[in-house]
Amino acid sequence: MNYSLTEEQLVVQEAAREFTQKELLPGVIERDRDMIYPKEQVRTMGELGFLGMMVNPKYGGGGMDTLSYVVAMEEISKVDSSVSVIMSVNNSLVCWGLEEYGTEEQKEKYLTKLATGEYIGAFCLSEPGAGSDATSQKTTAIDKGDHYLLNGTKNWITNGGTSQVHLVMAQSDQEKGHRGVNALIVDTSWEGVTIGAKEDKLGIRASDTHTIMYNDVKVPKENRLGKEGFGFKFAMKTLSGGRIGIAAQALGIAAGSLELATKYAQERETFGKPIYKHQAVGFKLADMETQIEAARMLVYRAAQMKDKGLDYTVASSMAKFYAAETAMKAAVEAVQIHGGYGYVKEYHVERLMRDAKITQIYEGTSEIQQMVISRNILKDNLYEPILF
Ligand code: CAA
Numbered sequence: 001m002n003y004s005l006t007e008e009q010l011v012v013q014e015a016a017r018e019f020t021q022k023e024l025l026p027g028v029i030e031r032d033r034d035m036i037y038p039k040e041q042v043r044t045m046g047e048l049g050f051l052g053m054m055v056n057p058k059y060g061g062g063g064m065d066t067l068s069y070v071v072a073m074e075e076i077s078k079v080d081s082s083v084s085v086i087m088s089v090n091n092s093l094v095c096w097g098l099e100e101y102g103t104e105e106q107k108e109k110y111l112t113k114l115a116t117g118e119y120i121g122a123f124c125l126s127e128p129g130a131g132s133d134a135t136s137q138k139t140t141a142i143d144k145g146d147h148y149l150l151n152g153t154k155n156w157i158t159n160g161g162t163s164q165v166h167l168v169m170a171q172s173d174q175e176k177g178h179r180g181v182n183a184l185i186v187d188t189s190w191e192g193v194t195i196g197a198k199e200d201k202l203g204i205r206a207s208d209t210h211t212i213m214y215n216d217v218k219v220p221k222e223n224r225l226g227k228e229g230f231g232f233k234f235a236m237k238t239l240s241g242g243r244i245g246i247a248a249q250a251l252g253i254a255a256g257s258l259e260l261a262t263k264y265a266q267e268r269e270t271f272g273k274p275i276y277k278h279q280a281v282g283f284k285l286a287d288m289e290t291q292i293e294a295a296r297m298l299v300y301r302a303a304q305m306k307d308k309g310l311d312y313t314v315a316s317s318m319a320k321f322y323a324a325e326t327a328m329k330a331a332v333e334a335v336q337i338h339g340g341y342g343y344v345k346e347y348h349v350e351r352l353m354r355d356a357k358i359t360q361i362y363e364g365t366s367e368i369q370q371m372v373i374s375r376n377i378l379k380d381n382l383y384e385p386i387l388f
Pocket of ligand 1: 131156157158
């Protein structure tokens, strides 16, 4: 199907493909195996404009639409999701959040550096006791007049050890519940910010995931994003866009799995013919292709709704939910089609399978997306019975 990508979007797709083949494919197995952060590759991404794709050029960004970002995420994720998660968090959680809700001074000071890759950002919402149940924030930001005093622990923080800027959600007024949460811009060089050990993960192993401790960190009032108490809504609104990025990542993993499985099924022969000619394999490829096309439509639709200024919260949850489930299924089938070769690192599909799993977990688990989607059906009474 032709999704009518524009000339500009096709150029972005081609540039992402070239970057992926030249810079990401070499060494991807070793970086994953040894948990090596892709420092050079991230630097090149900054130079190529992949770290602030949607940011207004006046702040150093590419001024592109969400679909261009999605197309780039998909290509990069076919090969290296450790790199694409770094890209996704910086683009759609940190840069977008700052551009949408930051003051002019905040944008000048932070966004200009984040959009070019001079700085890398992290989004600090999850806590040991507040993952899916994100309103249960225990990190505190106590009002001290001209500053907040920040204390607490955040975990599973992508870019945790390599970022210069954290967007931290913290409770300033316990009695107000989620309406007492503030979103704060924290410079990681400030006193009291401690980076915990790097997590040894199942997948996206080259990306940088840490627990962060904040101990009496003084955050100036001018570093609050939005009005007092806007922090939880800031996180939710930002995550709605973030989920489009992760949906695109999942789509890339699924498409990469299909590309590798199709290639292998043409090369590998059993019982006197290439294995794709066996119905058992051909039908697996057919299922993968169908589900990937359906996922692509949902992901592109969510991106286009965002670009048109429509409410995209449910569309992004649907895209992430379906694309993540598709990535997992496609990657498992790609391993199965490869047989024993699929079980070793050299053939890439076992890495795609491990990487696929996280897309069902971060930026809201599949079950959280189902919650958002199902609540919307009931809230708007979308399916009022007309026959009975
Ligand atoms: N936009 C704006 N406001 C929203 C919103 C949205 N999309 N979703 C919820 N809200 C508002 C609600 O209107 C409500 O506000 P009011 O009470 O003032 O009306 C408030 O937020 C609380 O909402 P709920 O009552 O629905 O809260 P809940 O506790 O029942 O559920 C949830 C909320 C949707 C489940 C939410 O907790 C959630 O999304 N959880 C998952 C958290 C998550 O995605 N974490 C990802 C971490 S970041 C990450 O993974 C990045 C990385 O490193 C890759």
